[in-house]
Amino acid sequence: MNFVVAFLxxxxxxxxxxxxxxxxxxxxxxxxxDQHSLIIGGLGREKAFDSTQLLAQIQGEKNMGWLNLGIxxxxxxxxxxxxxxxKIIDDASDEAFFPPQIYDHSFPISTLxxxxxxxxxxxxxxxxxxxxxxxxxxxxxxxxxxxxxxxxVISDTPSxxxxxxxxxxxxxxxxxxxxxxxxxxxxxxxxxxELRPDEEVQTLCNQIEKLHAFSITRTYQLKNLIxxxxxxxxxxxxxxxxxxxxxxxxxxxxxxxxxxxxxxKLG
Amino acid sequence: MIDxxxxxxxxxxxxxxxxxxxxxxxxxxxxxxxxxxxxxPSAQSFRLQKKKPALILAKQTGKHIHSIPPSYGIGGxxxxxxxxLLNCLYDCRYCFLQGMYPSAHYxxxxxxDDFKEEIKKMxxxxxxxxxxxxxxxxxxxxxxxxxxFAADFLPFFDQLPNTWIELRTKSVAIESLKKTKPxxxxxxxxxxTPDEISSQLEHGVPRVDARIKxxxxxxxxxxxxxxxxxxxxxSVDFEARYSALFxxxxxxxxxxxxxxxxxxxxxxxxxxxxxIEKQYPDDAFFAANLQTNNGMIGxx
Numbered sequence: 011m012n013f014v015v016a017f018l019x020x021x022x023x024x025x026x027x028x029x030x031x032x033x034x035x036x037x038x039x040x041x042x043x044d045q046h047s048l049i050i051g052g053l054g055r056e057k058a059f060d061s062t063q064l065l066a067q068i069q070g071e072k073n074m075g076w077l078n079l080g081i082x083x084x085x086x087x088x089x090x091x092x093x094x095x096x097k098i099i100d101d102a103s104d105e106a107f108f109p110p111q112i113y114d115h116s117f118p119i120s121t122l123x124x125x126x127x128x129x130x131x132x133x134x135x136x137x138x139x140x141x142x143x144x145x146x147x148x149x150x151x152x153x154x155x156x157x158x159x160x161x162x163v164i165s166d167t168p169s170x171x172x173x174x175x176x177x178x179x180x181x182x183x184x185x186x187x188x189x190x191x192x193x194x195x196x197x198x199x200x201x202x203x204e205l206r207p208d209e210e211v212q213t214l215c216n217q218i219e220k221l222h223a224f225s226i227t228r229t230y231q232l233k234n235l236i237x238x239x240x241x242x243x244x245x246x247x248x249x250x251x252x253x254x255x256x257x258x259x260x261x262x263x264x265x266x267x268x269x270x271x272x273x274x275k276l277g
Numbered sequence: 278m279i280d281x282x283x284x285x286x287x288x289x290x291x292x293x294x295x296x297x298x299x300x301x302x303x304x305x306x307x308x309x310x311x312x313x314x315x316x317x318p319s320a321q322s323f324r325l326q327k328k329k330p331a332l333i334l335a336k337q338t339g340k341h342i343h344s345i346p347p348s349y350g351i352g353g354x355x356x357x358x359x360x361x362l363l364n365c366l367y368d369c370r371y372c373f374l375q376g377m378y379p380s381a382h383y384x385x386x387x388x389x390d391d392f393k394e395e396i397k398k399m400x401x402x403x404x405x406x407x408x409x410x411x412x413x414x415x416x417x418x419x420x421x422x423x424x425x426f427a428a429d430f431l432p433f434f435d436q437l438p439n440t441w442i443e444l445r446t447k448s449v450a451i452e453s454l455k456k457t458k459p460x461x462x463x464x465x466x467x468x469x470t471p472d473e474i475s476s477q478l479e480h481g482v483p484r485v486d487a488r489i490k491x492x493x494x495x496x497x498x499x500x501x502x503x504x505x506x507x508x509x510x511x512s513v514d515f516e517a518r519y520s521a522l523f524x525x526x527x528x529x530x531x532x533x534x535x536x537x538x539x540x541x542x543x544x545x546x547x548x549x550x551x552x553i554e555k556q557y558p559d560d561a562f563f564a565a566n567l568q569t570n571n572g573m574i575g576x577x
Contacts, residue, residue, distance in 0.1 A: 096281065096307040108307065108315045110382075111281040112329040119281070119305040154322040201325055208559065238564035274566040276477060276512040 011075040011195050013048040014062050014145050019177035020080045021050050023185035027192070038064045045199070051141065055100075055124065058141035062148035073205045075157045075198035076149040079191075081180045082139040082162035085132035087118060089170055092187045093137060095122035095160035100143040102126055107146045110156045113197045117190075122160060128172050137162055157202050161194070163187050211237045214246065222259035232259075235266045242273050279423070281305050281331035283382070285312045293387035294334050297423060301332075311335075316363075316380045324556045326381035327368050332423070337361075337386035341395040345410065351539065352408030353441065357399060361386050361426055362415035367447060368480035370562045371508055374414065376549025383415075385424055393433050400440040409434070412445030412466075419448040428453040435460050445505060449483045449491040459499040464536045466503030467492045469526070471518035474510045478562055485522070489529050496534035504530075507541030511565060511576050543567075544575045 015021040021041070024030070030041035030048055038061055039050040047069065051061030058078070087093055096119035098107045111119060121136045123129075124143035132138065142160045149158045163183045166172040215233050224232055239249055249266055256262035282304045288294045298306070309315050312335035337360075345356040363384040364374055375381075386392070400407050411417045411426070421427055427444060431454075434442045441462040447469075454465065470478070472485045483491075496502045504526065512518065547569045554563040568577035 096305060097309070106309070106314060108283070108309065108318075110321065110326055110380075111305065111331060112325060119307065121307070150320050154320050154325065155318065156322050156325040201328075205322065205325070237558060241559070241561040241564040270564075271566075274564060276474065276510065276561060276565055 011046045011077055011199050012065055012069060012149075013046065014051055014058065014065065014076065014078045014141075014149075015048060016051055016053055016058070016080050016141055017177065017180065018050055019180045020184055021048055022181050023188050024048055024079065026185075027188045035068065038068075040065065040068065046195075051145075054140050055126075055144035059144040059148045062145050063151075066149070066152040073153050073157060073202055075195070075202045076145075076153055076159070077195065077198070078142050078145040078149075078160045079184065080139060080141065080162055081165035081175065081183060082122065082137045083129055083132055083166040083172055084120065084137045084162075084164045085134045085168065087120065087137070087164050087167075089164055089167055090183055090186065091118065091164045092190060093118045093120045093122075093162055093164070095120065095137070095142060095162070097121045098142050098146055098160060099123045105143070107143065107150075107155075109146070109159050112156050112201075113159075113194055115194050117161070117194075122162065130171050130173075132168050137164070153202075154205065157198055157205075159194075159198065161191065208237065208240070211240060214249075218253050218262065221253060222256065222262050224259040224263075228259055228263055231263055232266075235263065235270060238274070239266070239270055242270065243277075244270065244273055279304055279332045280329065281307065283312065283315045283331060283333040284308050285333070285335040286310050288334050288336050288387050291336075291387045293385075293389055293425070296425065297332070297334060297385065297387070300423060304332075309333075312384055316378070316382060316384060319379065321379050322556065323375050323378070323381045330364065331382045333382050333384045334387050335384055336388045337391065341392045342399060342409070352410065352443070353406040355399075355403045355405060355407040356410070357396075357408070358410040358413040359392055359396065360414035361389065361392060361411065362420065362424060364414070365416045366419040367416060367482045369447075369482065370478045370480070370553075370557060370560050371510065371543060371545070373545055373549050375556065376545070376552040383420065385420075389426075389429055393430070396433075396440075397437065400437040403439070406439050406441060408441045408443065410443045410445065412443070416446050416448055417444035418446040418450045418454075418465075421448075421450045421453055425453075428457070431457055431460055431463065434463065443503065445503075447479065447482045447488065449487050451491050451495055454495055454500060455498060459501070464501045464503045465492075465495055466505050466537075468505035468507055469522060470506075470508075470510050471512075471522040473514075473518055474512050478510065485525070489526055492526070493529045496530050501536035502530065502534060503536050504538040505541070507539060508543035509540060510543060542575055544573050547572055547574045550574045 025041050028046050030043050033042050041048045049061045049065040051057045094117050129138040165175050252265040253262045279301050312333045342357045342359045443464045445466045567574050
């Protein structure tokens, strides 16, 4: 999971819960362990967008899980409640994102408005932050939308306005919700793994490519043939023999293709 | 079954909307200006959404009924289809919907009266038999408990002269039909593949035996039933499997009660197929002997 968080006070509970460690990067403040990464982006749209892009570039991988976590105001939900954004509106452009709601959880789902300035007029059933829309826009370049979610803990309401929030309060509010949040993070990561390419196929292709040279087109064809061979439950040792006995990449492809052809039937 | 409902601006007060919202009182309702805001964006995963599709309630604007090309060879002289619903409860790996739509959410067009108005105009403008097909972008009956489509449209079609309706389904949701007097000009068409293929490719679809039972129940009640062996899927033991399927069906359903039987070769626009295989690279269906011909994929 890639967490994008505005402030250290909001990030601290995540860092402690997942035992993340600060890593050295030329730009940005990033914490990591084997499974999760977290960037502290700063306040506002621009910083949220840039930090999301920066973390994506550091990771360099498509279809990972992305979560924007932080505190937010809300017009009707109570202080300390955690909600998921079902609709994220940008108050400047009026554009909206609709993160697909495919996870099992018991959190309320709410509209979230990303505003330019801190808000002290709260509409009913609407949350307010200053980053989510930009985060979503940036993360959409890197992942399918189901894997990008926004979760906020309510820190200010009409009866507890935004001016009163202190950093320690933000830490306490998020810390109290980490146990509830963890199963959601596990679900997102699990689905992210479902979309990853088959490592076994990739490993086999890499081995074949060490024996013979393939053009870009033929590399693509090789990967498809090996994937199909696996799906058809064919003998991979036989494929290895065919590759070993071929004099070049073109011939190896032809041999594998001929081996697959009579077996291309659904079981 | 439905945890999230997207509500398009302007449909809040339509009777069908109110009916569906009452059916799911605990669903989260999210408002949108137009259903395409939710349905159409790029970078959506049909595969992941299929795990828990949301329901979008929207209004169909523009044309509500569409001509079916004569080359399809079904129905009568005048053939039309209409789509009150986009997407299907089931998850058949060979289905073109996965390649055609960017989202797996169900879109229910709740302005049923607008569909009826256009169907009525068309029916009265044709002097010969006119056929309407409702199971093109969805299964006609699978989501009946939510849409109430058959219960609502069948009495309407019964009033139209020279007008036939075909409901095409893989469902066993026949309760509303059991409660209705069979229409003279309605065909409930069931599509099948053999057990061994269905269990591999037709995820979430009721078992073949259950569907044969539903077909037989309707036939016994006097409904005209149709048999659609469409698409035909190649597999090992192809002939034996399809023979066994036909035997099983006609052991339970008398040939006299079957209005029509049709066979359909598997075909899919190659662009759709590429999109689907990208979503499901781990599915053996795509390793089969499929070949491209004039932009369509089928068995070689």
